[in-house]
Amino acid sequence: MKRTVSLKENHLFRRLYQKGKTSADSRLALYVRRNGGKTNRLGLTVSTKVGCAVTRNRIRRRLREIYRLHEAQMAEGMDVVVVARVRAGRSSYRQLEESFLRLAGKLGLIQQGG
RNA sequence: CGAGUGGGCUGGACAGCCGCGUGGGCAGGCCGAAAGGCCGUCCAUGAGGAAAGUCCGGGCUCCACAGGGCAAGGAUAACGGGUAACACCCGCCGAAGGCGACUUCAGGAAAAGUGCAACAGAGAUAUACCGCCGGCCAUUGCCUGUCAAUGGAGUUGACCGUCCGGCGGGCGCAGUCGGCGCUUUGCGCCGGCUACACCCGCCUUUCUUUGGGUAGACUCAUUCCAAUUGGGCAGACUCUUUGAAAACGGUCGGAACCAUUGACGGGCAAUGGGCGGUAAGGGUGGAAAGGCGGAGAUAAGCGCCCGCCCGAUGACUGGGAACUGCUCAUCGCUGUAAACUCUAUCCGGAGCAACACCGUGGUAACGCACCAGGCCGGCCCGGCCGCGUUUAGGAGGUGGCUGGAACGUGUCGGCAACGGCACGUCAAGAUAGAUGGCUGUCUUAAAGGACAGAACCCGGCUUACAGGCCCGCUCGCACC
RNA sequence: GCGGAAGUACCCAAGAGGCCGAAGGGGCUCCCCUGCUAAGGGAGUAGGCCGGGAAACCGGCGCGAGGGUUCAAAUCCCUCCUUCCGCG
Numbered sequence: 001m002k003r004t005v006s007l008k009e010n011h012l013f014r015r016l017y018q019k020g021k022t023s024a025d026s027r028l029a030l031y032v033r034r035n036g037g038k039t040n041r042l043g044l045t046v047s048t049k050v051g052c053a054v055t056r057n058r059i060r061r062r063l064r065e066i067y068r069l070h071e072a073q074m075a076e077g078m079d080v081v082v083v084a085r086v087r088a089g090r091s092s093y094r095q096l097e098e099s100f101l102r103l104a105g106k107l108g109l110i111q112q113g114g
Numbered sequence: 115c116g117a118g119u120g121g122g123c124u125g126g127a128c129a130g131c132c133g134c135g136u137g138g139g140c141a142g143g144c145c146g147a148a149a150g151g152c153c154g155u156c157c158a159u160g161a162g163g164a165a166a167g168u169c170c171g172g173g174c175u176c177c178a179c180a181g182g183g184c185a186a187g188g189a190u191a192a193c194g195g196g197u198a199a200c201a202c203c204c205g206c207c208g209a210a211g212g213c214g215a216c217u218u219c220a221g222g223a224a225a226a227g228u229g230c231a232a233c234a235g236a237g238a239u240a241u242a243c244c245g246c247c248g249g250c251c252a253u254u255g256c257c258u259g260u261c262a263a264u265g266g267a268g269u270u271g272a273c274c275g276u277c278c279g280g281c282g283g284g285c286g287c288a289g290u291c292g293g294c295g296c297u298u299u300g301c302g303c304c305g306g307c308u309a310c311a312c313c314c315g316c317c318u319u320u321c322u323u324u325g326g327g328u329a330g331a332c333u334c335a336u337u338c339c340a341a342u343u344g345g346g347c348a349g350a351c352u353c354u355u356u357g358a359a360a361a362c363g364g365u366c367g368g369a370a371c372c373a374u375u376g377a378c379g380g381g382c383a384a385u386g387g388g389c390g391g392u393a394a395g396g397g398u399g400g401a402a403a404g405g406c407g408g409a410g411a412u413a414a415g416c417g418c419c420c421g422c423c424c425g426a427u428g429a430c431u432g433g434g435a436a437c438u439g440c441u442c443a444u445c446g447c448u449g450u451a452a453a454c455u456c457u458a459u460c461c462g463g464a465g466c467a468a469c470a471c472c473g474u475g476g477u478a479a480c481g482c483a484c485c486a487g488g489c490c491g492g493c494c495c496g497g498c499c500g501c502g503u504u505u506a507g508g509a510g511g512u513g514g515c516u517g518g519a520a521c522g523u524g525u526c527g528g529c530a531a532c533g534g535c536a537c538g539u540c541a542a543g544a545u546a547g548a549u550g551g552c553u554g555u556c557u558u559a560a561a562g563g564a565c566a567g568a569a570c571c572c573g574g575c576u577u578a579c580a581g582g583c584c585c586g587c588u589c590g591c592a593c594c
Numbered sequence: 595g596c597g598g599a600a601g602u603a604c605c606c607a608a609g610a611g612g613c614c615g616a617a618g619g620g621g622c623u624c625c626c627c628u629g630c631u632a633a634g635g636g637a638g639u640a641g642g643c644c645g646g647g648a649a650a651c652c653g654g655c656g657c658g659a660g661g662g663u664u665c666a667a668a669u670c671c672c673u674c675c676u677u678c679c680g681c682g
Contacts, residue, residue, distance in 0.1 A: 008546055044546080052166090053567050061134090061550045068133065069551075092562090093551065 004071065007043030007079060016043075016081050023103040027091050029083040030103040040074065042067055043081040051089040059084045059096075066097050073110045080109065 007013065020033035035041060044063055046056040063082050088096065104110045 006546070055566095057547095057567065058550085060546095061548095065133075065551050097551095 004040045004042050004067075007041040007081065012041075012079070013043060013045075013081060016079055020079070020081070021107050023106045024083075024085075025099055025103065027085055027088045027096060027099045028103060029085060030100070030107060030109075031079075031081040031083070032104075032107045032109050033079045035077055035079045040071075040076065041079045043079075044084075045081060046084040046088075050084055050086055055089045056084075059088050062093050062096055063100070066093075066100050070101070070104075070110065074104075075109055078109060 007016075016031045016033050020031040023030050042064075044060050046059050048056070050056055050059065063084070067080075067082075082100070091099075101110070
């Protein structure tokens with residue numbers, strides 16, 4: 001993740017939830033907003049309602065891997081927050097990837113080459 | 115072979131590509147005056163048996179405290195050992211459960227004191243309702259003594275009725291008749307008859323007991339009404355079965371005597387009232403003041419006494435102790451402390467978000483100054499900012515941070531928990547939190563599917579867990 | 595990381611060892627009131643699960659779950675589960 005840093009502060013999350021563009025399905029929720037810089041910032045949220053610590057870690061790693069593998073296609077200078085919902089705990093990697101790509105395309109985060 | 119019981123181990127392995135955290139190397143690249151930072155590359159390494167729950171015990175750090183004690187609050191609880199310590203572990207004792215292997219137990223004190231024990235029951239830690247017993251009083255009945263009156267009555271007593279249920283049998287005794295003998299008013303022996311008592315068997319009646327059957331009534335119901343049918347409640351009747359029971363009364367005669375009436379007494383029984391004794395019996399309860407049997411004594415009763423058993427305490431034996439056992443002595447006490455309490459032992463408080471260091475912006479105080487300086491800008495012009503020190507503060511950062519009551523192997527001591535010694539090894543240290551994605555091979559019944567993520571560290575406990583492997587032991591069946 | 599509270603019928607809930615099939619209210623059913631409804635007033639049953647039965651009815655288990663103490667547990671004790679709150 002060469003052009004991406006992680007999003008950590010709570011006030012940035014709040015601003016994104018209030019002012020960012022939203023798209024969601026039953027597995028994931030995606031928030032996107034332009035941040036004015038050149039690098040992307042990624043935040044991941046998995047609440048304790050999803051499952052135990054092992055399950056939450058697995059979802060977080062899969063989401064980070066999905067983001068890493070599609071980083072080259074993404075627009076620059078964006079703040080991105082991915083929220084995992086309850087059904088994500090029982091979803092496979094392929095299902096998560098499909099949901100992420102569909103939501104990101106809907107929000108214009110990914111320039112669809114093909 | 116089947117069923118069971120206790121314990122231990124394991125919790126997939128290997129390879130390729132892309133990617134991540136930490137540590138180290140590099141003559142590499144970029145930034146920087148330097149310290150150093152970033153990138154790149156190579157090497158090493160990278161979650162558990164429970165990392166979980168946070169239920170106990172410690173290390174470590176800070177705070178309080180001269181040291182210690184008391185109080186409050188809390189925890190623990192047979193005994194001996196292990197341990198840094200423990201609510202842990204091992205051994206052992208006791209109790210409960212199991213045919214057994216074995217399992218479970220907050221397992222001190224109820225005789226220091228206080229509290230609680232609903233309902234039921236006469237009574238709940240002592241009671242007196244019924245019952246049993248002894249006095250007292252009242253009433254009634256019966257028996258009886260003395261006296262008086264009236265009546266009956268004169269010397270072997272006799273007789274009657276109903277009935278000891280009925281029938282049959284047996285034994286004994288008595289009476290009587292006949293025969294014989296003798297010591298001849300009599301006695302003995304043999305035989306017959308009769309009556310009575312007792313015993314046995316069968317039948318009858320009544321009461322009691324055991325187990326069945328069932329008419330009718332009442333009641334509930336199959337959509338309404340009626341019938342039928344079924345259920346519920348109660349148990350008349352009947353069958354069967356256990357045990358027990360089936361009496362005597364009257365009349366006449368009569369000296370003594372008897373009957374009636376009256377007076378004065380005595381005794382017994384019943385009923386009622388009241389007083390006292392008793393704790394055997396009642397059948398309620400989880401619990402009724404040791405249990406079973408017996409004798410004497412008593413007004414009636416009672417471990418009051420005796421035999422056997424049970425339990426507690428003390429002495430003695432064995433054991434290191436809890437405890438145990440042959441015996442002896444004394445005693446017979448409800449349960450509850452996961453009710454208060456008492457006894458013994460232990461605990462100062464908070465927690466790595468502790469704590470130590472560096473420290474932005476903004477704020478306060480003091481000093482200096484309106485110059486100089488700093489920032490933006492290639493430069494001029496221009497624009498913006500007061501500066502320094504100190505205190506408090508503390509975004510954030512660094513340390514704390516992993517070599518330790520450590521792990522492995524061997525050996526020695528110990529029943530064991532565990533401990534001693536020798537050799538070897540260094541195995542995550544993150545900070546929004548590193549193990550993921552894709553693919554292949556092997557083991558496997560199944561790996562695409564157990565439970566589950568370190569957060570300062572350690573010892574335990576508890577809880578979750580797909581499966582796999584190994585060992586000890588018990589019971590049952592079969593065979594040799 | 596540390597500390598605290600709660601769990602009772604469909605809902606809100608009382609009860610703090612025994613008379614507890616478990617107070618009370620909402621809800622439910624019926625009646626009154628009204629031209630009709632709402633509101634208001636009055637009365638009443640059952641309260642969940644399992645088993646037997648055609649029904650009347652009978653029996654057992656249930657106060658978050660599982661154990662224990664006690665003659666007796668919603669209540670006392672232990673372990674676990676769930677939910678909520680506070681510090682930071």
